[in-house]
Amino acid sequence: MTVMEQRGTYRPAPPPAWQPRTDPAPLLPDAEPYRVLGTEAAAKADPELLRRLYAELVKGRRYNAQATALTKQGRLAVYPSSTGQEACEVAAALALEERDWLFPSYRDTLAVVARGVDPVEALTLLRGDWHTGYDPYEHRVAPLSTPLATQLPHAVGLAHAARLKGDDVVALAMVGDGGTSEGD
Numbered sequence: 114m115t116v117m118e119q120r121g122t123y124r125p126a127p128p129p130a131w132q133p134r135t136d137p138a139p140l141l142p143d144a145e146p147y148r149v150l151g152t153e154a155a156a157k158a159d160p161e162l163l164r165r166l167y168a169e170l171v172k173g174r175r176y177n178a179q180a181t182a183l184t185k186q187g188r189l190a191v192y193p194s195s196t197g198q199e200a201c202e203v204a205a206a207l208a209l210e211e212r213d214w215l216f217p218s219y220r221d222t223l224a225v226v227a228r229g230v231d232p233v234e235a236l237t238l239l240r241g242d243w244h245t246g247y248d249p250y251e252h253r254v255a256p257l258s259t260p261l262a263t264q265l266p267h268a269v270g271l272a273h274a275a276r277l278k279g280d281d282v283v284a285l286a287m288v289g290d291g292g293t294s295e296g297d
């Protein structure tokens with residue numbers, strides 16, 4: 114029993130009874146795909162930026178196909194592909210400033226490459242090597258994390274240190290939906 118409970122000042126509300134979910138799963142995306150082209154927002158966007166984003170998507174899809182082929186040839190131990198989610202990889206990485214940090218998981222090679230890491234070096238860990246292949250400090254990209262969710266406390270640690278030091282830095286960590294079940 115805590116001190117506050119002994120004093121009788123701490124009376125937490127009982128937990129709500131479990132009820133079956135009745136809302137239409139608000140976390141799921143709409144049936145209608147999210148469209149940018151042809152909208153008012155797209156008309157205002159910088160055409161150069163749109164071209165660059167699209168180029169990154171095309172390169173990303175090609176990269177995924179090539180890296181997957183390398184696994185079939187036995188030249189890469191494993192490649193968790195991000196085909197179908199290139200946009201979230203590329204856009205998140207490009208939203209960062211140079212001073213910010215990226216903490217990727219094994220599936221986020223495209224984000225690592227979009228951040229400026231050499232595309233071949235970015236595959237070093239997935240080739241089974243003992244080192245990252247790139248200098249994390251040069252690009253402010255942590256190693257691609259294979260143990261699920263372990264990149265999260267690293268990102269939080271960096272963000273907390275930045276806050277204590279007064280540094281204006283973002284720590285962006287990427288994690289799969291399954292990874293969110295980890296204690297980290």
Ligand SMILES: Cc1ncc(C[n+]2csc(CCOP(=O)(O)OP(=O)(O)O)c2C)c(N)n1
Pocket residue numbers: 193220259260261288289290291292293
């Ligand atoms: C700590 C830990 N436990 C188990 C695994 C084995 N494992 C690798 S990928 C994976 C599924 C992860 O799913 P999710 O987080 O949704 O990411 P996705 O691979 O679907 O992008 C599991 C269980 C692991 N890598 N690390």
